[in-house]
Amino acid sequence: MELKPGFLSKNPSVLVFLLVLALFTLGVTLMSEAYGSGAISTSFVKTLGKTLCLCLIAIAMDLIWGYTGILSLGHFAFFGLGGYMIGMWLMYARTRDIVLGSLTGLPPTPQEINDAVATQIFGVVGTSELPAIWSFAGSLPAQLALVVLVPGLLALIFGWLAFRSRVTGVYLSILTQAMTLALSLYLFQNESGLRGNNGLSGLQNIPGLTADQDHLSVWFLWGSAAALALGYLLAAFVTSGKFGSVMRGIRDDEARVRFLGYSVETYKLFIFTLTAVIAAIAGALYYPQAGIINPGEMAPIASIYLAVWVAIGGRGRLYGAVVGAAFVSLVSTWFTGGRAPDLNLGFYTVKWVDWWQVLLGLSFVLVTLFAPKGLAGLVDMVQGLRPPKRGGAPLGPDDGSLQEREANE
Amino acid sequence: MSGTSTLLEVSGISVTFDGFRAINNLSFNIGAAELRAIIGPNGAGKTTFMDIVTGKTRPDEGSVLWGEMSRNLLKMNESQIARIGIGRKFQRPTVFEDQSVSDNLMMALKAARGPWRVLVWRPKEEDHARVAALAEQVGLGDQLARKSGELSHGQKQWLEIGMLLAQEPKLLLVDEPAAGMTLAEREQTTALLVELAKTRAVVVVEHDMEFVRRLDCKVTVLHEGSVLAEGSLDHVTANPKVIEVYLGR
Amino acid sequence: MAVCLALPAFAQDSVAPTVDNSPEAAQVLPETGLAAILGKHAEAIAKPSRRTIGPVIEEIGAAGEGAPEFLEAWADKRVGQRASDGRFFLIEKVADGYRLTDPATGADAGTAAKSDISELRPNSGVRGVIASALVASQLNDPDPARRQTALDSLARDGAAEHLEPLRASIEAESDPALRERKERLEGLLTLRFDADPAARIAAIERFSGDLGLDVRAALNPIVTTTRRAFAGSPEGNVAAVLRPGRQITAEEAYTLLVAQDLAPARLTRADLRAALQANLQDGQVGGYALEELDTPAARDAAYTALEQAGIVPAAATDDEVTALVAEHSFADIYTEPNADVTSAARRALDAIETKVGVMQAADLGLDALSLASIYFLAAIGLAITFGVMGVINMAHGEFITMGAYTGYVVQLLIPDYTVSILVALPLAFAITFAAGVTMERLVIRFLYKRPLETLLATFGISIALQQIFKNIFGTQARPLTSPAWLDGAWVLNDVVSISYIRIAIFVLALIFLGVFLFIMKRTRLGLEVRAVTQNPSMAASMGINPDRINMLTFGLGSGIAGVAGVAIGLFAKVTSELGSDYIVQSFMTVVVGGVGNIWGTLAGAGLIGTLQKGIEWLNPSNTLAAQTYMILFIIAFIQFRPRGIIALKGRAAGD
Structure with missing residues (x-):
């Protein structure tokens, strides 16, 4: 990635974003239990760190949906896969440490270590053989490479098949949803070699590090913030300039882009794979903070929630995606965590644990109906930058582009 | 023949x-x-x-x-x-309404079309000059920064012709x-x-x-x-x- | 056995006189019937031998009242002899002795101390004789119900000694159904137990192609094999010779040798480790440093060193293993010694299996058909809204759930299941129709031409509805019971059957197809719907109100979802997630079938139903895998027909 001088000055929002992110990270660090006053509990630091990862995948979603117009309902599958890949190393390496610590007498052969680790890990699913996909689990660099390679390759193959046959719009959304479902159903099986519905656990302990969770949580927060910053810079770089023009062109009228000589399918595949990799990296940072991953995390509904965050934040804008993901996931944590006060209506007491989903669903409908630009639309209103109405714009062949809202008015 | x-x-x-x-x-x-x-x-x-x-x-x-x-x-x-x-101009003007006139022309400009090349491509001085010249040719010289969705129907037609020309x-x-x-x-x-x-x-x-x-x-x-x-x-x-x-x- | 059964006829006279000498005989003379006979033969009964007891049992069997019960109890070791008077009683253990029942009258004869009673323990040979006598008497019982019961028990665990009495009883059987059953059982017992191989083969051939489970159960034991190793060439009735490395791995072959004590066990890794561990001295094992022993090669070397020192027993080396395996031959041997019988049985089983295969395919076809009708029902509403209006309704699944819950609530109010279903179907339609229209008016009509946003907005409604269902009905499954006349299944034979409920769903799907076609092709509404689908603005200019048509179409699609919900609820668990379990398959049905065509939906449902059942058949243990593979297939299918099976082409596709 080469940033021309003036890139930041041309994209002032990037600078503002990075500044806010840096201040946020600094603030949390100073209030953490490990490095500061302790005003923020370690578990909340983890929540914030996880939220940053969700912001990162929201950026990926914004690239593919907000900018390119492909409503992928499959990016959480890549997120989960990234988590699984790093989780395999975390679990294997930690179990190996435990096994080595408990052995006495003869020094173990590699085979014995493998068997003992396999028994520890796969006892719950009734087998003691290490599946072939765990071949590299003992090596951190290999698994880190797989974090990128496995989801990237899956996205490449799936995207190639889907885009090549010119599946677009709602069809493509349903197809990506089917892919996610297939993947999560596959992982639910014990035969998948990833412990079926037990998933991988104990991921919060980093093998080889003796630091406690207080410190680890802050380090992960830093890591997540750095990844988010890099992801934001990358996304800003990709969306600026001609590549960004092509992306938006594909969103608004892909046939026209084709007649300009751009291979739309290649571009879609490029963006799909790129965002899948971003999602996977976000997942690889998220799950060590969450501590556990199971196939339920990758159910299609998760990816739809992702679309919800981006829509509420405001798609087609990078900061919109970040704001949406952070806002909705934090509010969601607040409501579902039982911390929100019950609402007494006199005849009925609204318990938010039960009603938050309803509120979320309905507010989502309202946002779609009345604020297609999401929370980021507020920025426009403040700045008075709302573009004038383009009355009479004909409906493009690709339904769903932003400006066609006027068509119904 | x-x-x-x-x-x-x-x-x-x-x-x-x-x-x-x-x-x-x-x-x-x-x-x-x-x-x-x-x-x-x-x-x-x-x-x-x-x-x-x-x-x-x-x-x-x-x-x-x-x-x-x-x-x-x-x-x-x-x-x-x-x-x-082979360049084509459609019956209905189809320009990218969400983007500025210069973005539209820049996208059409004859250059490498592959994703990697496009990703690192940044307009040079002569590219800006070429876009300006094209815009001048189709009568949109003073509209470069405007969103093309805001143009009149005729202007959109012209913009499209300009994009066609940019493809050479x-x-x-x-x-x-x-x-x-x-x-x-x-x-x-x-x-x-x-x-x-x-x-x-x-x-x-x-x-x-x-x-x-x-x-x-x-x-x-x-x-x-x-x-x-x-x-x-x-x-x-x-x-x-x-x-x-x-x-x- | 047959010899023993034939015995009584001539043995009776020679045995009877000896019995008269027993002292007890005089004592019980006044009694008649069973009691008399028991008294007469007390000694023989108390200490029976298989060779001589035949006539006695024959006599008891013919004694009439109480005899079968006595024989049964005798065989079951529930008969005791009282030491004081030598009389026999049916005994039942109680806390401090036995409760006694008079065998002849069935009257309670009080209790007796443990020491008073000696239990009769007939050996297995005698028990066999008793059983066959018992069977003979039951098979000839005047009461058809008892004959039936006897046949049931024979079918369950028939044995060689039952064959003769069964054959004997066929001639006298008056009931045609029972006679047929007896003949069938006779055949089944013959093919298993007859002494004459020719008779067995004839019986086997008689059943060739018979689909009954009983036939397969009778034939399978004949062809069971055991895997054995032989020092020379295989002996016995060889089913298959197994060459190491081909049909059997060398490893398995050696394990077989070890199991038959033809070879010493190999040294397992755990044993090796234990042996080394045990001989650890001063951080050394057999001259090797402990730290070095972290590879299999080093450990083997250390063990060999110990071996040479004579500290540990020699373990078979790889060469020895190979040599031993090469020296022996391995084969699957039939338990049944007669080769003609086994090959006849194999042929018969093969013939049956072929036929069963065909029948299973038919059964699978029926299963697939019923699954397809479920998917069709679930998808048809979606196809209407998607095809006609271009609107993807993610809340469609929740409308299905709504229908199912409607059925549940109606059943709470109306206890009669038949009536409640008849009320629930139209009510579910009405409720979901209203819900659909409300949703269309409030949300969807503002989002036409923005399908992706419709998708998300309806998804929002979907999660809200799902949570509301949870809040109202809880998370546990609610019962939706089908009427009694829908219980049970239509059974064609032991392989092919289909439950009535699935037939009902199939019929329901057909009705809906018919209704839909009627509405679309024969009514004003259908005409207007088609007009609006093809060209809304033109339709509007001809006086059709597209708003109204869209509203009604959406209502119709939602209403059908409600009805489908009632149908699905009858066999699936009614929870708030019922609909979402079907929604992805419904989408697939629509996508695979092609948009905008009811026949496409039908074809899509058929394809997906067949596919899912087919994959489940290939891999029956794993429904999850079946779904995974099905989705992968669909993704591949889209490659070849991106617009579905029945696709609109050219300008009509509105590219």
Whole structure:
């Protein structure tokens, strides 16, 4: 990635974003239990760190949906896969440490270590053989490479098949949803070699590090913030300039882009794979903070929630995606965590644990109906930058582009 | 065939939609620097013909060959065809309304089209100059920063022509360029097309006989998916079959 | 056995006189019937021998009342002899002795101390004789119900000794159904137990192609094999010779040798480790440093060193293993010694299996058909809204759930299941129709031409509705019971059957197809719907109100979802997630079938139903895998027909 001088000055929002992110990270660090006053509990630091990862995948979603117009309902599958890949190393390496610590007498052969680790890990699913996909689990660099390679390759193959046959719009959304479902159903099986519905656990302990969770949580927060910053810079770089023009062109009228000589399918595949990799990296940072991953995390509904965050934040804008993901996931944590006060209506007491989903669903409908630009639309209103109405714009062949809202008015 | 080599050679193509024969054994040639008008009543197959040449529709039979190397266009997809030098202007102006005039032109500018190359591509001084010149040529010199969605209908038409020029195609397919234009704009368009045809092939699909007369070029009349007559405008308008088709029996 | 059964006829006279000498005989003379016979043969009964007891049992069997019960109890070791008077009683253990029942009258005869009673323990040979006598008497019982019961028990665990009495009883059987059953059982017992191989083969051939489970159960034991190793060439009735490395791995072959004590066990890794561990001295094992022993090679070397020192027993080396395996031959041997019988049985089983295969395919076809009708029902509403209006309704699944819950609530109010279903179907339609229209008016009509946003907005409604269902009905499954006349299944034979409920769903799907076609092709509404689908603005200019048509179409699609919900609820668990379990398959049905065509939906449902059942058949243990593979297939399918099975082409596709 080469940033021309003036890139930041041309994209002032990037600078503002990075500044806010840096201040946020600094603030949390100073209030953490490990490095500061302790005003923020370690578990909340983890929540914030996880939220940053969700912001990162929201950026990926914004690239593919907000900018390119492909409503992928499959990016959480890549997120989960990234988590699984790093989780395999975390679990294997930690179990190996435990096994080595408990052995006495003869020094173990590699085979014995493998068997003992396999028994520890796969006892719950009734087998003691290490599946072939765990071949590299003992090596951190290999698994880190797989974090990128496995989801990237899956996205490449799936995207190639889907885009090549010119599946677009709602069809493509349903197809990506089917892919996610297939993947999560596959992982639910014990035969998948990833412990079926037990998933991988104990991921919060980093093998080889003796630091406690207080410190680890802050380090992960830093890591997540750095990844988010890099992801934001990358996304800003990709969306600026001609590549960004092509992306938006594909969103608004892909046939026209084709007649300009751009291979739309290649571009879609490029963006799909790129965002899948971003999602996977976000997942690889998220799950060590969450501590556990199971196939339920990758159910299609998760990816739809992702679309919800981006829509509420405001798609087609990078900061919109970040704001949406952070806002909705934090509010969601607040409501579902039982911390929100019950609402007494006199005849009925609204318990938010039960009603938050309803509120979320309905507010989502309202946002779609009345604020297609999401929370980021507020920025426009403040700045008075709302573009004038383009009355009479004909409906493009690709339904769903932003400006066609006027068509119904 | 004229002295110049044939640029595009369409022979014996047919295409059927659900039993309806949109194109029926149609053959068509055009030289490297030639202006040609295609006329014909509604449903004659004019748009489908353009769809086939630009790769949007695949014919059931026939061949479409391109250039001196006689490359088979039927083996290529839309973007490849666009890259070898066939530009198309649609009936309705289709520009990217969410983006500025200069972005639109910059995207169309002849340059590498691959994702990696585009990703690292940044406009140089001469690119900006070229965009400005193109905008000047189509009368949008002072509109570069505006969102193209805010332009008037005619301006959008012009922007699209500008984008077409930015591609520097060897063959231009222009679908009803004069639709929705004022009289002055039509004059301007005619002049531009005639000028362009001096250095490249231009095919104009048009309804409006008056406009075609002004182009003063060879005319191909399509009817029910095949060529009914070909020649100068006076020649074809004298053809009794053409009269029957246009005026009814 | 047959010899023993034939015995009584001539043995009776020779045994009887000896019994008269017993002292107890005089004592019980006044008694008649069973009691008399028991008294007469007390000694023989108390200490029976298989060779001589035949006539006695024959006599008891013919004694009439109480005899079968006595024989049964005797065989079951529930008969005791009282030491004081030598009389026999049916005994039942109680806390401090036995409760006694008079065998002849069935009257309670009080209790007796443990020491008073000696339990009769007939050996297995005698028990066999008793059983066959018992069977003979039951098979000839005047009461058809008892004959039936006897046949049931024979079918369950028939044995060789039952064959003769069964054959004997066929002639006298008056009931045609029972006679047929007896003949069938006779055949089944013959093919298993007859002494004459020719008779067995004839019986086997008689059943060739018979689909009954009983036939397969009878034939399978004949062809069971055991895997054995032989020092020379295989002996016995060889089913298959197994060559190491081909049909059997060398490893398995050696394990077989070890199991038959033809070879010493190999040294397992755990044993090796234990042996080394045990001989650890001063951080060294057999001259090797402890730290070095972290590879299999080093450990083997250390063990060999110990071996040479004579500290540990020699373990078979790889060469020895190979040699031993090469020296032996391995084969699957039939338990049944007669080769003609086994090959006849194999042939018969093969013939049956072929037929079963065909029948299973038919059964699978029926299953697939019923699954397809479920998907069709679930998808048809979606196809209407998607095909006609271009609106993807993610809340469609929740409308299905809504229908199912409607059925549940109606059943709470109306206890009669038949009536409640008849009320629930139209009510579910009405409720979901209203819900659909409300949703269309409030949300969807503002989002036409923005399909992706419709998708998300309806998804929002979907999660809200799902949570509301949870809040109202809880998370546990609610019962939706089908009427009694829908219980049970239509059974064609032991392989092919289909439950009535699935037939009902199939019929329901057909009805809906018919209704839909009627509405679309024969009514004004259908005409207007088609007009609006093809060209809304043109339709509007001809006086059709597209708003109204869209509203009604959406209502119709939602209403059908409600009805489908009632149908699905009858066999699936009614929870708030019922609909979402079907939604992805419904989408797939629509996508695979092609948009905008009811026949496409039908074809899509058929394809997906067949596919899912087919994959489940290939891999029956794993429904999850079946779904995974199905989705992968669909993704591949889209490659070849991106617009579905029945696709609109050309300009009509509105590219």
